Amino acid sequence: MVCLQEGVICISPINFGRRYIRLNGIWKLRIDVRSIVVTAILLGATLAIALFGLMVGTLQLSVNDVLSALSGEATKMIRTVVVEWRLPRVLAAIIFGAGLAVSGAILQSLTRNPLGSPDIIGFASGSYTGALIVILVFSSTSFIGIAAGALIGGITTAILIYILAFRKGTQGFRLIIVGIAVSTILSSLNSVLLMRSKSEVAFTAAAWGVGSLNGISWAQAVPGMITVVVLLICATVMSRPLRGMELGEDAAKSHGIRIERSQLVLILISVMLTAAPTAVMGPVSFVALAAPQIALRLNKSSQSLAPIAAMGAFLLLGADIVAQRVISGMILPVGVVTLSLGGIYLVWVLFRQARSAL
Template identity: 40%
Template sequence: MHRRSAVTVAVAAALALLVATLTVLTGAYEITPGGVVSTLFGGGSGTDRFIVWEQRLPRAVAALLVGVALGGCGAVFQSVARNPLGSPDIVGFTTGAASGGLVMILVVGSAGSQSVLVGTVAGGALAAVTVVLFTLRRGLGGDRLVLSGIAVGAMLAALNDYLISRAPIEAAETAKAWQYGSLNAIGWRPVVPLAVSLALAVPVTLALARSLRALELGDDAAAGIGLGVTATRVTALAVGVFLAGAAIATAGPIGFLALAAPQLAGRLSRAPGIALGPSMAVGALLLAVADLLAQRLLSPFQIPVGLLTAAVGGAYLVWLLTRAPRREGARGAR
């Protein structure tokens, strides 16, 4: 691994664990840090054990794992698209995964973690296949992939709104709250499938790093060194969709984190190509911080973390778009 990338991973992971620890030690329910530590080792009252073991700890773990998944899938999609806007939020894969989850919740009537995981992965995969079919003639990279994804995402967003509008009021409220993206009241049941999914997907994602770096040289150069360009892109998209689906099944569609984490990781690590490891670590840190703020800003009321990341991510997207013309102008002047 690139030396600065390794340092970035270590620092971001340490900070993420520190924020997660702070999330477990503090909260609206008053319990001293010493009491939390005692509860973790079997002490404390029944209420203390419920708050720490069943609410704070699974939420902190979920924030880290979902952040890893979103950071990793964002880096993969941006590398395949060769575009900083090629995140699953922008190109419609997140919306497709949300459609699959809503179908399981509202149509099938199964809101269990495993059922929603199957629905989100299937929905994201169908959205990805649709986008790929639109762009296959001219390759899977570039602005065409982004534009096709935006179009597919807009249609799927309309489908999601239709499903919610036709559902019974209680089911619609549940689905709408899930669609915001939230870690409120999360328990261990959805965290376990997410952990298993990441244990399978993260090693595969990291193993693709060398191939994705070769793709960034261009299709002709990558093919010249013996790389199967189309197969590599399809494999990368499949892994990215799986990561996005696993994250969305756990916490709902949390917007813009997959867009911002790879960009920030790339600036911190200054890696010569895609920064998969740093993107995952930075994603975990960003979501841990965002979830902590979502819990504390209006305490004892809690904001869905997806609303917070969408607000910050929207400002980041505006900044990214305003900087792009300046760079093009600077290159033209040279």
């Protein structure tokens, strides 16, 4: 152990050689050095592609143009393009990607399964169903109405899955199976709602259901981003019981963790982290499923949510930029890109699990 300043900061090799920084001031913290490095690299890469995202588009801009617009020194046209049109999209992709990734990490930790994500379990389908009911049944296209519908639908679905999966506790495998069944039912319900509605309204709802950041404004993005940031803070506060439950129920109970209450709170945080971005941009697959696993392989540990959030931000922003540039003169919804990549990743996960079972 090497103390930089006695009683304040210590760096020690513990936990099988991993190095930690200990802060023993007002708040006692133990920070994994590898997590800091991985998070810093991912954030640096995210900032780099964010700058690129502010530069590309119908009007091509230079780095100096972007920096001038952000500092308020550019012309009115360039400032409008960068600050009013492109910046909300970039920031929304970063924050929503982080929220989706942490949502997936929570569920994968609770179920102890890499397939335990809102995409698979059905929370995203519940949010989509709630939004569809608002759009198609109540004939409302207001942002507040759609957001409320997505949030209520996601929470209702989560509670239903939790109740159906509860039997002397909530086991991860049972939660996944029940979630897949509920997700299938909701997908059928969504199809019925679309088929029985007017073609114009159904087209609008179906387009929203693909998941897109196209045309997003500050008025749409800010409420969702604030909600996700608050929920990320809540997830950080609940990280200790989350990691304790990864060790098993007996170990968690021995550390004074109330398992059922912690599970319910964490599931609610997860579903709200899914519902808030879904309310703004529609259901976006792949990020919640893949980001935690990719971050885990880079970090070699699941004890920190920071690398997972950074990976989610990088993946969603990168996918959105690919969606804008994949076909010249055509901007695709980001959900098309993430769904394609997510399908490939899901096949790879299933293949690996099948091989390990042999």
